[in-house]
Amino acid sequence: MRVSSRPMHALRFRSMDRYLPSGLIDSENGGWWSWADNVLTPEMAGAIGDADIANWSGTDDWQAIQDALDAHIYFHIASEVCFRQSKTYRVTKPLHLGYGVGRPTCARVRGPGIARRGENSFSGPIILCDFSNAPGVAIQGGRSVRWKGVGLKGRNFAHLVNNHMGAVGGASIDDTLGPNWADPSLDDRADTRYAPYAAFAIDPYAGARPGTSYPDVSYPSFLGTVAQYEKASSSDTLISDAWIGGFVVALADQPCRARGSGVCTKLQRVVIEYCKYGISVGNTQSRNVSIEDASVRRAFCFLTNKTCETKSGVCRGSILNLSLIECLNIFSLVPGHCFGQLEIVNLDAAGLWRIGDIAAGAPSAGGLIFRGGRFDFASQNDARGVPAKMLDSANPAINVKFDGGQLKNFRSVAMLDLTCADLEINGTDFRPADARDSWRFKSPQTGV
Structure with missing residues (x-):
């Protein structure tokens, strides 16, 4: 599209002809054109x-x-x-x-x-x-x-x-x-x-x-x-x-x-x-x-x-x-005023090493909820070793809830560093690398 003055953006060029949109002739300069396509x-x-x-x-x-x-x-x-x-x-x-x-x-x-x-x-x-x-x-x-x-x-x-x-x-x-x-x-x-x-x-x-x-x-x-x-x-x-x-x-x-x-x-x-x-x-x-x-x-x-x-x-x-x-880790978080209720639904995690860590901070009004999902800790092995804690939390912690889902292929003990008041497990299947030791936590509310 031909315009009367030089566009400020870069998508412009100047033609050799000297006619202006008004029909007048610019005797010194060529005409300016600006991009007009959609x-x-x-x-x-x-x-x-x-x-x-x-x-x-x-x-x-x-x-x-x-x-x-x-x-x-x-x-x-x-x-x-x-x-x-x-x-x-x-x-x-x-x-x-x-x-x-x-x-x-x-x-x-x-x-x-x-x-x-x-x-x-x-x-x-x-x-x-x-x-x-x-x-x-x-x-x-x-x-x-x-x-x-x-x-x-x-x-x-x-x-x-x-x-x-x-x-x-x-x-x-x-x-x-x-x-x-x-x-x-x-x-x-x-x-x-x-x-x-x-x-x-x-x-x-x-x-x-x-x-x-x-x-x-x-x-x-x-x-x-x-x-x-x-x-x-x-x-x-x-x-x-x-x-x-x-x-x-x-x-x-x-x-x-x-x-x-x-x-x-x-x-x-x-x-x-x-x-x-x-x-x-x-x-x-x-x-x-x-x-x-x-x-x-x-x-x-x-x-x-x-x-x-x-x-x-x-x-x-x-x-x-x-x-x-x-x-290797799902999260690294600090609680308090900068942590609301965070809900992770239908997570599929293969090859985890840890769940993560929660740093020290003020108590949180919300919490962290895992609904369903699969946590496969296949990266806990001889090549990488086993973390001291799968979930490392500094006090005061936020509330963490596992609602259903499965934690599998972890070595030895599933160390979740939370107090009983901060941790809730409802109907979650724990299946360590030695499947003979699998167990399921039941919900205290439903008994399932």
């Missing part, structure tokens, strides 16, 4: 998508993809940025879905999604994040942001794969130690509290700048002079149908010093592989972090609210139909 792909902004997923080679498509995102978000060019082809795109800087400046922004990114179970060769479009000092995608100041069907691969992938981290048969190095899950060659800040190497980081630039922080952002000129931190927060972000692999954290929910408004993040049908942490929640106002039909493979810990950020993330609501495959 479809916007990275290729239309100049992306090539020729990266080699194994060798980390190919064109740096960061500028083209970021130009497309900025044009869509700030100038309403097209209804979404669409990755229509299953290509691999290499980027050397983080992609920004909004900058947290001015009014809240909305972004839509869509691709064809995961094929099969998310293996590298069946993952749909993949963005190779060829850096480790910043998040792959930063979502800042957004409202109802939607990211669907486009995967991310990070530089921590090879370290975890080559050392067989999380494998039931044992790893090349001690994978029961959290620090070993971050490649030593990553940037020094990759496994830190306020600047973790995350696939997705929501509101990483909110609040005051911490001592260890992400690098400065090169803001587009149309925003004017912009400070690096103290940015607006987000709400109602949905990430779905995407593959994530090779980061320290797959999703870091507010890795910042702010305690902003409700984040209300949602994950649906996301496959996470070879990451130290699956989800890290850091905001006391995060409300319900909704997780549904997710699959996590080869992780040190699936869920934490005490590792990154303010170490006080609110975890409450329901986690539905979660599959864990060779993940």
Whole structure:
């Protein structure tokens, strides 16, 4: 579409003719044209998508993809940025879905999604994040942001794969130690509290700048002079149908010093592989972090609210139909005001080493409930050893309830470090590695 003045976004060009929309002749300059199609792909902004997923080679498509995102978000060019082809795109800087400046922004990114179970060769479009000092995608100041069907691969992938981290048969190095899950060659800040190497980081630039922080952002000129931190927060972000692999954290929910408004993040049908942490929640106002039909493979810990950020993330609501495959820990949590009632329904966990740990904190009004599900502790073996406690809790603890389900293949004693008042077991089947010693706890209410 021909326009009367130079567009501020990057999706523009200048023609050689000198006619203006008014019909007058501009004797010195050509005419300006702006993107007017309802479809916007990275290729239309100049992306090539020729990266080699194994060798980390190919064109740096960061500028083209970021130009497309900025044009869509700030100038309403097209209804979404669409990755229509299953290509691999290499980027050397983080992609920004909004900058947290001015009014809240909305972004839509869509691709064809995961094929099969998310293996590298069946993952749909993949963005190779060829850096480790910043998040792959930063979502800042957004409202109802939607990211669907486009995967991310990070530089921590090879370290975890080559050392067989999380494998039931044992790893090349001690994978029961959290620090070993971050490649030593990553940037020094990759496994830190306020600047973790995350696939997705929501509101990483909110609040005051911490001592260890992400690098400065090169803001587009149309925003004017912009400070690096103290940015607006987000709400109602949905990430779905995407593959994530090779980061320290797959999703870091507010890795910042702010305690902003409700984040209300949602994950649906996301496959996470070879990451130290699956989800890290850091905001006391995060409300319900909704997780549904997710699959996590080869992780040190699936869920934490005490590792990154303010170490006080609110975890409450329901986690539905979660599959864990060779993940050593389900959770690492702190109770108190930052822990509501969290319910995990129909969990299927194969290759566990421990359930997790609960740190010291104020008593919680809620609790942790497991409804149904299967806990297979196959990683308790001669190669890895047996943890001192399957569930390690510091007083005062939160209430933990097992309602049905099965705990199996653990060695010797199922050590759950909770007082009788804090632990409730109703109709749960305990089946150690020696099946001759299986037993079931009955409900004191029903006797079943």
